Amino acid sequence: MSDPAEHFILALSCPNRPGIVAAVSTFLFEKGCNILEAQQYDDQESGRFFTRIVFNVVQGQATIEAIRAGFAAIADTFSFTWTLRSKAEKRRVLLLASKFDHCLADLLYRWRIGEIPMEVTGIISNHPRETYAHLDFDGVPFHHLPVTKDSKMAQEAKIWEIFQSTNTELAVLARYMQVLSDDLSAKVSGKCINIHHSFLPGFKGAKPYHQAHARGVKLMGATAHYVTSDLDEGPIIEQDVERISHQDSADDMVRKGRDIERRVLARALSWHLQDRVLLAGGRTVVFRD
């Protein structure tokens, strides 16, 4: 029997129609489950329904495996795209970074203090370990994978080999400054989050702060999005901005930008790991905490 203290997260989307909530809630009730949280959204534009339900088992002997097996029948009936997992399950995350380490350092700190529960399967960088001399990688394998135009395919093959061999579920580009090929982007589709250092759509590419400064913007920001083969075009998960002025130099913007990038990426990663982010075509539905 499942321990009532263990909470489970059901996240699903499907073509919208009457009876979805009734079918799901009745199934959970009949399995002795109690709904603890429920958020839902009807997307009129796409005609799709989205919901995230947190529940525990309070009556009967149902195990999560039995609940999963029983739910599959309903999922077929309603054409659900769904996930069901224990809230206690730590997802396996691979971190990638380049020269700038502020997002990597921030995620490692939040992980070590337990703010973001996850298993860090490794750190990959196209720069050597010395680049992060002041960071604590204790217990985390570090992979220095330099890359050039000629070695890109071979380097990406190593990234994918590490992703697969470590049973990684999510890659995080924590200011990893190499554009992933169409092939690798397809392989990690929906399983790779990038932090872009501007408020998209805005200044794309490797140097958005300098573009923003030259343009004289009064607001600057950062964007966390799923990675697709279209550079900086993936479904947006989270964004934030800060007001700046004519007194802010490009370097000031880079400094202020670090803080925005850190908090936006941490929020996006945390929500993804809690199954709060559901893909909706080229967009996302985010059931924030």
Ligand SMILES: Nc1nc2c(c(=O)[nH]1)N[C@@H](CN(C=O)c1ccc(C(=O)N[C@@H](CCC(=O)O)C(=O)O)cc1)CN2
């Ligand atoms: N397939 C994708 N790959 C990556 C994305 C993405 O959206 N789709 N985002 C980037 C991150 N990024 C901006 O957020 C970015 C990084 C790097 C570049 C770029 O032009 N890089 C040059 C090399 C630069 C260098 O060596 O310093 C290049 O790759 O030729 C643009 C945008 C991560 N990958």
